[in-house]
Amino acid sequence: MKSKTRIPAAEQPLSRAGTDGKANAGNVPFGIYIHWPFCKSRCPYCDFYKEVRKNVDQESIVSKYIDTLNSYRPLTGDKTVTSIFFGGGTPSLIKPCLIEKLISHIQKSWPCAADIEISLEANPNTDTPTLFPDLKTAGVNRLSLGVQALNDADLKLLGRTHNLKQALDSLGMVLQTFDNHSADLIYARPGQRSEDWEKELEQISGFGLKHISLYQLTIEEGTVFAGKGIRPLEENAAAEMYSFTDNFLNRHGYPKYEVSNFAVPGFRSRHNLIYWQGGDYIGIGMSAQGRIRAGEKIYAQEYGQPLEILTPEERAEELVIMGLRLTDGLDKSLFRQRCGLDFNSFVNQKNLSTLVEHGFLEDGKAFVRATPKGFLVLNKMIEELCS
Template identity: 45%
Template sequence: MSRFGIYFHWPFCRSKCPYCDFVSIIGKNIDFQAWRDAYLSVLESYALRTADKKVSSVFFGGGTPSLMPAEIVSEIISAVRRLWDTDENAEISLEANPGTLNHQKMSDFRKAGVNRLSLGIQSLNDNDLKFLGRLHNAETALNALQSAKNIFPEVSADFIYALPHQTFKDWETQLQRILDLNLSHLSLYQLTIEEGTFFYKKGIEPPEENLCADMFELTDKMTYLAGIERYEVSNHARKGHECRHNLLYWQGGEWLGIGPAAHGRFFENGRYLATVGENDPKRWLCSRKIAEDSLTLKETAQELILMALRTREGLLRERFKDMTSFEPENFLYEDTLLDYQTDGLIIADKKGLRATAKGLLILNSLCPTLLK
């Protein structure tokens, strides 16, 4: 039986970060009961269609899910276990911001069933945190991290680098501090300036490309030497501590997306369905509207290739053939693939396709020219 996950999107935040382009709003006068009822209602309707699947992971993302009452998180997790056959050791993750929860609330989330906390720390430098619009400082983040390590079996932390004012040495020094925290999972993202964000409107620009590339290579080297290797473009883990839910996205797994703008993918009656919730949180709460489409063979193949090439494992040939009945090369420009192999950007062999470290640096520009 294939792995199956459920993602819940909680759209509320205390403030809007200037780099964030996710669907999120500043939460005021939240009707928690109404949101609880909506999540459970959509969950029930999906259960009627997917009861044959076994849940291996649950993920509360946002927004800032640590603003949710632990009682609602508990009810949702209990409903998942009641409605589906669920792995005894299912990974249940919740994203949190350091300033939104204390030791007691962490304990409440743990009792609710959360066994993996992902902390959005973003930086250990107070000036960087102010630039990124974060409401916490480094001391608050480190205290939250220590509490989390004492309470949860699995803890991850997010950091952002390649900031406009950041030097190579700045990042090298901070990354060593991060590695000294001895975490089993890290998400290390280069700052991107997305259209529509505050940074975009202000004309903020990241460092020049060569510096960003040098920082990426440094990150790869230092994490490898620390035993917390990259397993996806921005994600690093000690062996056995990879985020199982996120691997569903990258390895062609199935998952439900519940909440505003939440995406899902699952098989039903031979069709591979793509779903997405109504974008506006208020409208989603009222309508619980979810758009649904069957992906064509070409769309399925392209998505599998795009997502799998982000990982160190790459695209496994047998997995791809199981899902499409074709070889990946059927959906790629042969001459372009050969050029990329010659240039040391892509490796293609009996096992499958994977990007080299050099290829990962420019993956976003490789894929559009590689896919038919």
């Protein structure tokens, strides 16, 4: 991706009222991501930004987050907040009273949609039996549980601090407490057999969850797994497991809507759709970032950094990368609305035609989408379109 244009602090639009002046002109959704970078321990596969600390002064971090939220208020203008997402790290370690403080601050500071989605990622090993009801009282209305595996041997292999019983107990509590829920699982684990994965799929699709995220294990540089020389599944085996997973969940009431995400119709993650469809969002907390279109300008926001301006081409490339992850594909009119460029003129025409001819892409008037065959080589295809 090309480098962004840095703009001096004095030229940043932080002191100017808004943008379009109206609530989300063109109904562009607007999300706020709050990152909590602290974890109880480091999982050997994880390369997300995180810190493992005994004493975390939660109150002062939350007050700093509130100051930062205030600093972005003029940039976002009166955009209506359609989702808030507490991600990690481990945001279920935040005291529920502080979650409530952040939510109510956002609700006081911005117009908020009546059906706002407020998600939180939780790890299953909570020491507080009332955590989930407390989070619900705090305003969270969608809970995403990091189950990761449904057997003790693999939970241990993944270095998780919870066991199967804790995962199932937490799932039971989540299902009892919330109407909107999700679980994360990692598959293609070292030595994992397809028949064992099928059993886990049967189990996870039988709980009545509204949403399931299934990630193929990636071996990231600098992690313990990489240091141990653990290798990801070989390409053909990974593709086979991916297609099997996709078909299985489709047959069990969870059609895929994004590369790794499956949902009961009507329960897609609205917040994550903002990233995939190029909506507006800001990110608070270490390593969090945002994108805001204000008038003709597209701002790249990164926590603790000055704002930068993206060129239409830079944003266009991001929109292609994200949009083609959706099974619905990339909406060409949204693309134009978000970056100001025409999709077919932006992408490499010759490569687009070849990809369509070979059955990797469908190029319609309104949408362009990956075929099942295209999903297996998505990154390569995106590279060709943006070359």
